[in-house]
Amino acid sequence: MNSPTPNWPRNEDEESAEATGPDWGVTRRTFIHAIGAGLVFTVTEQASWGQRRRGDGGERVVTRLQLNLDGTFTALSGKVEEGQGARSQLSAAAAEELRVNIGQVHLLMADTDHVPDDGITAGSRTTPQNVPPMRQAAATAREMLTRRAAEMWQVAPRELVVRDGAITQEGTTRRLTYAELAGDEEIRNAFRQPVEADLALTVASDWRVMGQANPRPNCRDLVTGAHRYPSDIVCPNMLYGRVLRAPAYRATLESIDLSAVDKAADVVTVREGDFVGVAAPTLFRASAALELLAATAKWKTVAQPSSENVHAFLKEHAQSDRSRPATRGSVEQGLAEAAQTLRATYTLAYIQHAPMEPRTAVAEWTDNKLTVWTGCDGPYRAKSDLMRQFNISADQVRVVIPDMGGGFGGKHSPDAALEAARLAKAAGKPVCVRWTRAEEFTWAYFRPAAVIECIGALTGSGALLAWDFTNINAGGAAIDTPYDVPHVRVVSAGSDSPLNQGAYRCLAATGNHFARESFMDELAAAAGQDPLAFRLAHLKDERIRTVLETAATNFRWEERRKRVSPRLGVGLACGTEKGSVVAACVEVALDPEREQMKVTEVCEAFECGAIQNPGNLTSQVQGCIMMGLGGALFEEMLFADGQILNASFARYRVPHFEDVPRIEVHLVNRPAAVSVGGGETPIVAIAPAVGNAIFAATGRRVRAMPMQRHVFPPS
Amino acid sequence: MDATFNLTVNGARRTVTTDPQRPLLDVLREEFGLTGTKYGCGEGQCGACTVLIDGQRTLSCETPVSAAEGRSITTIEGLAQGDQWHPVQAAFLEEGAMQCGYCTPGMVLAAVALLQEKPHPSDEEILVGMNGHICRCNGYVKIVRAVHAAADRMERAGQ
Numbered sequence: 001m002n003s004p005t006p007n008w009p010r011n012e013d014e015e016s017a018e019a020t021g022p023d024w025g026v027t028r029r030t031f032i033h034a035i036g037a038g039l040v041f042t043v044t045e046q047a048s049w050g051q052r053r054r055g056d057g058g059e060r061v062v063t064r065l066q067l068n069l070d071g072t073f074t075a076l077s078g079k080v081e082e083g084q085g086a087r088s089q090l091s092a093a094a095a096e097e098l099r100v101n102i103g104q105v106h107l108l109m110a111d112t113d114h115v116p117d118d119g120i121t122a123g124s125r126t127t128p129q130n131v132p133p134m135r136q137a138a139a140t141a142r143e144m145l146t147r148r149a150a151e152m153w154q155v156a157p158r159e160l161v162v163r164d165g166a167i168t169q170e171g172t173t174r175r176l177t178y179a180e181l182a183g184d185e186e187i188r189n190a191f192r193q194p195v196e197a198d199l200a201l202t203v204a205s206d207w208r209v210m211g212q213a214n215p216r217p218n219c220r221d222l223v224t225g226a227h228r229y230p231s232d233i234v235c236p237n238m239l240y241g242r243v244l245r246a247p248a249y250r251a252t253l254e255s256i257d258l259s260a261v262d263k264a265a266d267v268v269t270v271r272e273g274d275f276v277g278v279a280a281p282t283l284f285r286a287s288a289a290l291e292l293l294a295a296t297a298k299w300k301t302v303a304q305p306s307s308e309n310v311h312a313f314l315k316e317h318a319q320s321d322r323s324r325p326a327t328r329g330s331v332e333q334g335l336a337e338a339a340q341t342l343r344a345t346y347t348l349a350y351i352q353h354a355p356m357e358p359r360t361a362v363a364e365w366t367d368n369k370l371t372v373w374t375g376c377d378g379p380y381r382a383k384s385d386l387m388r389q390f391n392i393s394a395d396q397v398r399v400v401i402p403d404m405g406g407g408f409g410g411k412h413s414p415d416a417a418l419e420a421a422r423l424a425k426a427a428g429k430p431v432c433v434r435w436t437r438a439e440e441f442t443w444a445y446f447r448p449a450a451v452i453e454c455i456g457a458l459t460g461s462g463a464l465l466a467w468d469f470t471n472i473n474a475g476g477a478a479i480d481t482p483y484d485v486p487h488v489r490v491v492s493a494g495s496d497s498p499l500n501q502g503a504y505r506c507l508a509a510t511g512n513h514f515a516r517e518s519f520m521d522e523l524a525a526a527a528g529q530d531p532l533a534f535r536l537a538h539l540k541d542e543r544i545r546t547v548l549e550t551a552a553t554n555f556r557w558e559e560r561r562k563r564v565s566p567r568l569g570v571g572l573a574c575g576t577e578k579g580s581v582v583a584a585c586v587e588v589a590l591d592p593e594r595e596q597m598k599v600t601e602v603c604e605a606f607e608c609g610a611i612q613n614p615g616n617l618t619s620q621v622q623g624c625i626m627m628g629l630g631g632a633l634f635e636e637m638l639f640a641d642g643q644i645l646n647a648s649f650a651r652y653r654v655p656h657f658e659d660v661p662r663i664e665v666h667l668v669n670r671p672a673a674v675s676v677g678g679g680e681t682p683i684v685a686i687a688p689a690v691g692n693a694i695f696a697a698t699g700r701r702v703r704a705m706p707m708q709r710h711v712f713p714p715s
Numbered sequence: 716m717d718a719t720f721n722l723t724v725n726g727a728r729r730t731v732t733t734d735p736q737r738p739l740l741d742v743l744r745e746e747f748g749l750t751g752t753k754y755g756c757g758e759g760q761c762g763a764c765t766v767l768i769d770g771q772r773t774l775s776c777e778t779p780v781s782a783a784e785g786r787s788i789t790t791i792e793g794l795a796q797g798d799q800w801h802p803v804q805a806a807f808l809e810e811g812a813m814q815c816g817y818c819t820p821g822m823v824l825a826a827v828a829l830l831q832e833k834p835h836p837s838d839e840e841i842l843v844g845m846n847g848h849i850c851r852c853n854g855y856v857k858i859v860r861a862v863h864a865a866a867d868r869m870e871r872a873g874q
Contacts, residue, residue: 083813219808222816224792226751231753282733356849403815406852620814624853648758649758650758657848657859
């Protein structure tokens with residue numbers, strides 16, 4: 001019922017309220033909500049209710065949901081939509097419990113003047129942490145509306161049925177729509193009451209809106225170009241800003257000649273310590289002015305590690321505590337009793353998220369209030385950073401995050417917001433700062449590089465006896481083994497990262513799975529066992545077993561394993577992170593003469609509990625598979641002397657159309673299980689499965705991500 | 716020195732006085748408010764800035780405005796005919812071939828140009844033909860399906 005139809009009228013600007021409304025404010029007690037397709041909704045409550053933060057004692061219904069006078073609802077969320085599907089998911093969650101079509105819910109996201117602080121959008125947390133409160137508030141709202149109807153009709157609420165936004169009494173012609181109740185004073189009061197935590201939510205088998213492949217509510221605007229991304233925001237009299245960047249990390253500015261820019265040409269220049277920026281009426285002129293300034297700048301640089309020696313550097317600076325006690329059993333005892341012991345070191349390069357939309361912000365100061373539209377995962381984090389930077393109070397800052405162009409964990413920091421606000425303050429006009437691709441590649445943060453040291457021991461019969469696993473620098477996500485091993489030690493050791501590092505889709509879980517699942521393959525080979533059989537022999541977790549068997553069966557693992565040749569390899573891997581489980585089988589084709597390789601097939605099975613949106617989940621799994629191939633095969637930051645050497649798409653290879661293999665996705669649905677997030681974990685099985693397929697074909701174990709340049713090393 | 720340029724944008728005559736070297740991308744976005752055309756890399760490596768100039772796929776980030784003098788430009792905003800979407804737009808929607816959607820305008824216009832050359836492309840022809848376009852959500856699988864679906868729609872419509 002919610003599938004888009006191609007003949008829908010063109011939507012002028014569905015996002016106008018969130019994205020382009022510098023003048024949209026709360027001027028009346030009943031405020032006007034211009035949120036959808038030219039429609040204006042009058043809601044029955046003040047916007048300020050939405051600002052109430054978590055933890056101020058029982059969330060009120062109006063913090064999440066407001067009933068509009070036309071019977072539709074405005075739902076409020078502090079989450080950010082960046083392509084992962086939170087907008088459709090949260091809209092469906094509200095619609096499900098309200099018993100309305102998803103189109104009856106208008107979701108306002110990530111505007112700090114109107115929505116609650118739901119924390120940063122990260123860690124696959126929207127599904128487990130934000131969908132349930134939205135549903136609980138919607139269920140409460142439905143109950144309140146039902147009780148009010150029952151009261152008006154003087155019947156018991158249980159005699160009433162709610163469907164499609166209307167309340168009816170079975171066996172009578174009585175009918176009240178939400179629209180008819182919207183103006184009711186009792187309802188207004190009821191919505192100000194706390195959400196009722198004990199109301200049962202709709203079970204998955206009864207879902208009518210959730211569980212469907214609901215398209216993104218504003219998807220029409222994405223194909224017409226009408227949607228306003230953060231970089232599309234325009235304010236009257238807005239200038240375009242550029243910020244001077246150091247030629248290398250940790251370089252300090254010794255001198256610069258601001259007079260190099262002719263101020264008569266209405267270019268604003270700003271210098272505050274090491275911060276130097278310009279603002280001009282066009283981006284072209286701002287860039288030209290910045291170039292003139294940069295030519296006069298003198299910098300002091302310092303020696304730094306390069307990507308060539310970074311793994312030795314990380315190891316040398318590791319805060320490793322080898323005396324740390326075993327996680328289970330005694331690794332020393334296991335190693336002493338072992339028939340066979342293997343040791344291997346795996347490495348991981350720094351990589352960039354490289355979202356299609358680089359960091360960007362528009363900042364406007366009016367009447368001592370700062371409004372910033374930006375692309376950032378944390379609207380309230382951006383707000384607090386701006387408050388601190390400019391020493392202003394909470395009511396003096398509004399941050400708006402229009403649905404943005406990708407993130408993948410890479411947009412936690414509100415860098416562009418701070419820069420735009422600084423320039424706008426100096427210029428006395430709104431300023432837009434839009435990072436170039438080179439800036440995004442250089443001055444955003446990176447997924448950490450890592451050195452991962454593995455020791456594994458086998459009994460005489462080829463059973464796992466001991467497992468010792470140390471991740472240096474990348475972190476402890478999914479570091480423990482899900483396999484049944486008597487003696488285990490896992491250690492996450494920090495180090496002194498030469499590059500600014502931070503979150504990434506599944507962060508350390510990718511490196512930890514790469515090392516663990518590759519090393520499991522090494523151990524299987526040492527034990528003379530099939531990689532699938534070896535894993536299953538050590539795997540008790542039923543959920544992981546199910547996805548592993550699902551992937552292997554659909555891939556026809558046993559049959560294809562027999563056909564492995566120097567030109568065709570197959571490999572598999574599995575794992576778990578953030579409460580979901582995944583397994584992948586891949587086929588790799590190699591051409592030793594031409595020294596070329598291609599991943600030709602990926603068959604992945606994934607399970608994250610009850611599936612809330614199979615269409616979006618499929619997109620996320622497919623996206624993870626392709627993104628995983630990038631990190632597995634060729635993505636790698638090259639740097640030396642504090643300079644990034646490949647800060648462009650021409651020199652930093654990301655997955656392209658030509659890299660697309662045959663992809664099969666098998667979603668395992670568990671309707672009775674709690675739903676967890678699905679946008680990250682599907683990435684973790686890709687790299688090790690590819691490495692294992694390369695080994696199967698060539699006998700060469702590649703222990704470095706990215707792998708491609710190690711498959712055919714210079715002889 | 717600034718100069719004056721006459722362009723036809725989405726069927727309308729437009730005039731702009733600006734630096735001849737200024738990228739067409741900036742002129743479309745900043746002067747004409749056509750923000751559907753996106754900046755992705757500024758060096759013709761990602762396809763986000765794709766527009767059609769006289770029907771040909773063109774990267775507007777590396778096209779100086781002077782090179783567009785007197786020519787006809789179609790941006791994503793001008794692809795639909797009135798209320799009637801282009802079949803490629805409809806197919807992208809039908810297949811859910813977008814996640815963040817930032818690359819979508821460039822992808823849609825590239826697909827329009829591809830289907831003009833090859834009305835019934837194979838998978839391989841789509842992968843090769845679209846290869847300059849990057850989607851960092853990595854939604855390539857559904858985009859390929861959408862291009863096929865668009866081809867089918869255009870055949871049915873007799874286009």
